[in-house]
Amino acid sequence: MQVDSKEIDSFLVKLLTQVGEKLREDSIKKMSVATKKNRNDLVTNFDKKTEQFVNSEIKKAYPEATIVSEEGYGDLVKDMSGLVFFVDPIDGTMNFVKRGDNFASMIGAYIDGEPLNGAIIDVMDNEIYHGGKEIGLFINNQKIDNPKNLPLVEGLVDVSAPMALANKFAVQDVIKKSSGFRVYGSAGIIFGHLLTGKEVMYMSYLAPWDLAAGRVMCEAAGMSVVSIDGAPINMLESQVVIVGTQKVVSEALKTLKTR
Amino acid sequence: MQVDSKEIDSFLVKLLTQVGEKLREDSIKKMSVATKKNRNDLVTNFDKKTEQFVNSEIKKAYPEATIVSEEGYGDLVKDMSGLVFFVDPIDGTMNFVKRGDNFASMIGAYIDGEPLNGAIIDVMDNEIYHGGKEIGLFINNQKIDNPKNLPLVEGLVDVSAPMALANKFAVQDVIKKSSGFRVYGSAGIIFGHLLTGKEVMYMSYLAPWDLAAGRVMCEAAGMSVVSIDGAPINMLESQVVIVGTQKVVSEALKTLKTR
Numbered sequence: 156m157q158v159d160s161k162e163i164d165s166f167l168v169k170l171l172t173q174v175g176e177k178l179r180e181d182s183i184k185k186m187s188v189a190t191k192k193n194r195n196d197l198v199t200n201f202d203k204k205t206e207q208f209v210n211s212e213i214k215k216a217y218p219e220a221t222i223v224s225e226e227g228y229g230d231l232v233k234d235m236s237g238l239v240f241f242v243d244p245i246d247g248t249m250n251f252v253k254r255g256d257n258f259a260s261m262i263g264a265y266i267d268g269e270p271l272n273g274a275i276i277d278v279m280d281n282e283i284y285h286g287g288k289e290i291g292l293f294i295n296n297q298k299i300d301n302p303k304n305l306p307l308v309e310g311l312v313d314v315s316a317p318m319a320l321a322n323k324f325a326v327q328d329v330i331k332k333s334s335g336f337r338v339y340g341s342a343g344i345i346f347g348h349l350l351t352g353k354e355v356m357y358m359s360y361l362a363p364w365d366l367a368a369g370r371v372m373c374e375a376a377g378m379s380v381v382s383i384d385g386a387p388i389n390m391l392e393s394q395v396v397i398v399g400t401q402k403v404v405s406e407a408l409k410t411l412k413t414r
Numbered sequence: 415m416q417v418d419s420k421e422i423d424s425f426l427v428k429l430l431t432q433v434g435e436k437l438r439e440d441s442i443k444k445m446s447v448a449t450k451k452n453r454n455d456l457v458t459n460f461d462k463k464t465e466q467f468v469n470s471e472i473k474k475a476y477p478e479a480t481i482v483s484e485e486g487y488g489d490l491v492k493d494m495s496g497l498v499f500f501v502d503p504i505d506g507t508m509n510f511v512k513r514g515d516n517f518a519s520m521i522g523a524y525i526d527g528e529p530l531n532g533a534i535i536d537v538m539d540n541e542i543y544h545g546g547k548e549i550g551l552f553i554n555n556q557k558i559d560n561p562k563n564l565p566l567v568e569g570l571v572d573v574s575a576p577m578a579l580a581n582k583f584a585v586q587d588v589i590k591k592s593s594g595f596r597v598y599g600s601a602g603i604i605f606g607h608l609l610t611g612k613e614v615m616y617m618s619y620l621a622p623w624d625l626a627a628g629r630v631m632c633e634a635a636g637m638s639v640v641s642i643d644g645a646p647i648n649m650l651e652s653q654v655v656i657v658g659t660q661k662v663v664s665e666a667l668k669t670l671k672t673r
Contacts, residue, residue: 249594253570254612311512316595319579320586327579335508336575338597353513 158238158266160289167262167274170212171283174205174260178245178278182255199252202226205244205260213240213262223391225364235268235390241367247341255279259343263367265390273371275343284347288375292350301376302352306402307332310355313345314338318358324383324395325412326358332410342369349398350376356399356407358383363390369398379404383413417497417525419548426521426533429471430542433464433519437504437537441514458511461485464503464519472499472521482650484623494527494649500626505534506600514538518602522626524649532630534602543606547634551609560635561611565661569614570594572604577617583642583654584671585617591669601628608657609635615658615666617642622649628657638663642672 181201206226213222217238222229224242232239240262245251247258256279264272264287274285286292292299312333314326319336330336337354339345342361346369348354359365367390370380381404382388383395397404440460465485472481476497481488483501491498499521504510506517515538523531523546533544545551551558571592573585578595589595596613598604601620605628607613618624626649629639640663641647642654656663 249570253568253593254607256612309512311508311599316589320581320589320595322579330575330579334512335599336579336597337599338595340570340594340596348513353515 158271160272160287163264163272164274164285164287164290166216167264167272168283168285170209171260171262171274171276171285174209174244175276175278175281175283177208178205178251178258178260179281182251182279199245199248201251202245202248203228206242209242209244209260209262213242223363223367225362232391235265237267239265239390241265241364241390243343243364243368246343246365247339250340250344257339257341257344259341259347261343261364261368263364263369263371265367265371268390270371270374273368273375275346275368275372277344277347282347284350284372286375287371292372292375294351299350302350302355302378302400304377304400304402305352305355306400307355307406309334310400310403311335311337311353312356312358312399312403313348313354314357315359316340318360318395325410329356329358329407329410332406342366346373346398349373349378356397356403358395358397358407360393361396362393366390366396373398377401381408383411417530419531419546422523422531423533423544423546423549425475426523426531427542427544429468430519430521430533430535430544433468433503434535434537434540434542436467437464437510437517437519438540441510441538458504458507460510461504461507462487465501468501468503468519468521472501482622482626484621491650494524496526498524498649500524500623500649502602502623502627505602505624506598509599509603516598516600516603518600518606520602520623520627522623522628522630524626524630527649529630529633532627532634534605534627534631536603536606541606543609543631545634546630551631551634553610558609561609561637561659563636563659563661564611564614565659566591566614566665568593569659569662570596570612571615571617571658571662572596572598572607572613573616574618575599577619577654584669588615588617588666588669591665601625605632605657608632608637615656615662617654617656617666619652620655621652625649625655632657636660640667642670644672
């Protein structure tokens with residue numbers, strides 16, 4: 156399949172700009188909140204509405220593509236052949252509902268299993284992180300440099316709250332070797348921190364749509380994205396993922412107890 | 415002593431506006447970083463320079479006042495009589511150094527031991543939270559309403575990383591009853607979150623300058639500020655402090671194991 160990374164990039168930026176405008180309006184309105192698995196796993200009308208909008212725009216522009224998305228309006232995708240879009244309409248739903256800031260909308264594009272394009276909007280700050288290996292990385296219209304390959308001792312790390320508090324895989328040993336621990340509660344927001352060098356590592360249990368856009372961009376920025384057991388990332392399954400500078404991921408893998 | 419809360423408020427807002435301008439310039443420049451107690455307890459030139467500037471401005475405007483401040487340019491204060499200013503030139507130094515965002519500068523004013531005025535600037539967002547019981551609360555020029563008295567189950571909580579990871583006082587039991595756990599790494603930034611209802615509780619070991627401004631404003635907003643052992647807050651000592659909505663602090667005190 157012939158794909159043009161620059162064209163997909165323009166499409167994603169335009170789409171997320173529209174999503175951002177809608178979500179900023181929505182976040183002002185009162186929300187009707189339903190409970191999915193438990194009280195902390197909230198689904199709002201806005202998640203569903205946003206996903207329907209994004210998926211239909213993708214289908215219009217790329218009718219041959221398949222879509223993997225969080226709220227169930229995507230396709231049943233069994234392999235990574237062809238052009239595949241991953242859609243997370245609202246990442247950090249709890250932040251969206253409780254804070255009104257630090258939530259994101261994300262789209263990742265893969266071609267025959269290879270990372271191609273990523274785009275993440277920090278909705279309330281109206282900043283779109285986007286790009287890929289072919290075209291480079293941008294915040295809105297501004298090209299950005301790759302972050303420094305800092306070691307663990309020189310940077311802040313973000314680990315998902317349940318994993319950090321329960322000390323899963325002895326992750327607190329990694330945290331103690333770092334400059335400090337932060338919890339922002341949205342993968343999309345944290346990928347933005349990694350791309351700008353504000354944090355040097357993120358570790359969490361992530362679904363494909365949580366990881367897809369961030370993986371494309373972090374790899375394009377020279378960072379490492381690995382599953383905790385050392386196996387290759389499987390974009391059709393959820394897994395525990397470590398994303399960070401090459402030095403930090405190497406140190407983390409030596410420190411973590413995975414068996 | 416005769417004091418005018420409105421006049422002190424204007425003075426603090428003007429002073430923190432200047433501090434914000436200076437720190438935004440400084441944060442671009444290369445920093446010379448020295449190590450205080452350990453590698454995570456950084457002192458920058460900018461901490462010291464900022465404190466000297468703030469303290470000298472306070473001395474000019476209120477020569478009769480005493481000053482309690484972090485970097486050693488304050489007075490030796492043995493009691494809370496008269497007008498006392500608490501100064502934290504840069505709160506969240508690690509965020510300042512590593513991230514370049516989510517750091518604050520804070521000033522609290524007390525009269526004969528009673529909370530009078532507080533002012534906190536979120537430097538990079540250029541937002542000043544300020545006010546007190548007499549004059550109400552503001553973000554920049556905008557008066558703000560008190561946050562809702564939410565219960566623990568309905569809000570996000572921020573607990574200092576060392577306390578949360580080590581499960582001190584069984585604080586993870588409190589975290590589990592909440593909507594979620596966040597770590598932002600700056601008391602000043604978190605006080606802003608509490609005042610705007612983005613989070614419902616903060617627990618940390620705080621020095622007087624970490625707590626002073628936030629205490630004034632959170633109490634003025636109808637929230638509770640207590641020391642974990644139930645004793646009254648002592649503004650001349652460091653202590654473990656819980657700040658939050660009345661409902662949340664009451665639930666937290668019942669849940670925490672303090673002996």
